Amino acid sequence: MTIKILMILFLGFASGLSVGAGYVAFLTVLGIIPRLMQLSKTMKMIHHYEWAVVIGALAGVIADLRDPTLGLPGFLLIFLGLTGGVFVGMLAAGLTEAVNVFPILAKRIHLDGKIVILIMAIVLGKIFGSIFQWVYFGHQ
Amino acid sequence: MWEVSVLEKTIYIRMRHRLHISPNENVILKDAAQIIAPEPVLKKIENLIIHQLTAADGNIVIIDVMKVIQRITEVLGEFEVQTIGPAQTIIEVVTKKKGASIPFFLLIWFLLFFGSAMTLMNFHDDVSMGSVQEKIYTIITGKKDTRPLLFQIPYSVGLGLGMILFFNHVFKKRINDEPSPLEVEMFNYQMDLDNYVILHENKESMKHVHDD
Numbered sequence: 509m510t511i512k513i514l515m516i517l518f519l520g521f522a523s524g525l526s527v528g529a530g531y532v533a534f535l536t537v538l539g540i541i542p543r544l545m546q547l548s549k550t551m552k553m554i555h556h557y558e559w560a561v562v563i564g565a566l567a568g569v570i571a572d573l574r575d576p577t578l579g580l581p582g583f584l585l586i587f588l589g590l591t592g593g594v595f596v597g598m599l600a601a602g603l604t605e606a607v608n609v610f611p612i613l614a615k616r617i618h619l620d621g622k623i624v625i626l627i628m629a630i631v632l633g634k635i636f637g638s639i640f641q642w643v644y645f646g647h648q
Numbered sequence: 649m650w651e652v653s654v655l656e657k658t659i660y661i662r663m664r665h666r667l668h669i670s671p672n673e674n675v676i677l678k679d680a681a682q683i684i685a686p687e688p689v690l691k692k693i694e695n696l697i698i699h700q701l702t703a704a705d706g707n708i709v710i711i712d713v714m715k716v717i718q719r720i721t722e723v724l725g726e727f728e729v730q731t732i733g734p735a736q737t738i739i740e741v742v743t744k745k746k747g748a749s750i751p752f753f754l755l756i757w758f759l760l761f762f763g764s765a766m767t768l769m770n771f772h773d774d775v776s777m778g779s780v781q782e783k784i785y786t787i788i789t790g791k792k793d794t795r796p797l798l799f800q801i802p803y804s805v806g807l808g809l810g811m812i813l814f815f816n817h818v819f820k821k822r823i824n825d826e827p828s829p830l831e832v833e834m835f836n837y838q839m840d841l842d843n844y845v846i847l848h849e850n851k852e853s854m855k856h857v858h859d860d
Contacts, residue, residue, distance in 0.1 A: 585802075586799075587802075590806040593803035594813065598810040623830070626760060631812055634765065634768045637769045641772055
C-alpha cells in the first residue's frame with residue numbers, strides 16, 4: 509500500500525516536473541518575456557516575471573483541479589480576457605516568427621517594404637476568427 | 649623614410665557587401681569596393697572594369713577579392729594590396745523595379761486573413777478553449793454561462809493586440825533604437841541567403857581534386 513502511494517506520488521511529481529519544464533522551455537524559445545521587457549524597459553524585474561509565470565501556472569493548476577468559485581463581479585473577466593488574449597497573441601506571434609514565415613513570404617512576393625500589411629492580415633484574421641467562433645458557434 | 653615608401657605603395661581595399669547594378673553595365677572597382685590609395689594611383693584604378701556582365705551571369709554574380717587583386721596587379725604591377733573586411737562582393741543585377749501586382753497581393757492578403765482565422769478556430773477547438781473559458785467564468789462569478797462573451801470578446805481583441813505588441817507596430821515611432829524581432833529575423837534570413845550565394849555562385853570557393 510505504501511509502495512503504491514509512493515509510486516503514485518513519484519509519478520505525479522515526475523509528470524508535473526516534465527510538464528512544468530516543458531512549458532518554461534517553450535516560453536523561452538518564443539521569447540515573449542524578453543520582448544515585453546524590451547518594450548517596457550524593465551530588464552531588472554526579470555525575477556519577478558519568472559515568479560509571475562510560476563505563480564500563474566500554479567493558480568491555473570488549483571483552478572483546474574479544485575474548481576473553486578469566488579463570486580466576484582463579472583467585469584473582472586474583461587481584464588482577465590484581455591490579458592489572456594494578449595498572452596496567446598504574443599505566443600502566436602512568437603511561434604510565427606520562430607518558423608520564419610514572414611521573411612520568406614515577403615521575399616517570395618517582393619513585398620519587403622510592406623510586410624506590415626501582411627502582419628495586419630494575420631492579426632485581423634485572428635481577431636475575426638476568434639470573435640466569429642465565440643459568437644456564432646457557442647458551446648455544444 | 650621606409651615607412652613613407654611603404655605607405656605610398658599600398659592600396660587598401662574593402663569589398664562592399666552588396667552592389668545593385670543594372671544589366672549591360674560593367675562592374676567597376678570603386679563601385680564594388682572602398683579604396684584607399686595615393687591620389688595618382690587611385691585615379692588610375694578606380695574606374696577599372698572588374699567584371700563584364702553577360703547574359704550567362706544570371707542575376708547574382710560574386711566578385712572575389714582575388715579577382716580584384718589580379719586586375720589591379722595587371723594594371724599597376726608592383727603595388728601591394730591590403731584587403732580589409734569581406735572577401736567578396738555580391739553583385740545583384742536588378743532588371744527593373746517590379747512592383748507587386750494588386751490582384752496577386754489581395755489574393756495573398758485574404759489567404760493569410762482566412763487562413764489565420766481558420767487556424768485559430770482549430771486551435772481553440774483543439775485545446776477546448778471554450779470549456780476552459782466557461783470554467784473561468786464560473787470560478788470568478790459563481791454563475792454558469794455557455795457563452796461567456798464578457799470574457800471572450802476582450803480575449804479576442806487581446807489576441808490581436810498581443811501579436812501587434814510582439815512585432816512592435818503600435819508604437820510607430822519606436823520607443824528605442826532596438827530593431828523589432830521581425831527586422832532581426834529578416835536580416836538573419838538575408839544573411840543566410842547571402843552566405844549561400846557566396847559559396848555557391850563563386851566558382852573559386854570550391855574545388856574538386858580528383859585523386860584517381
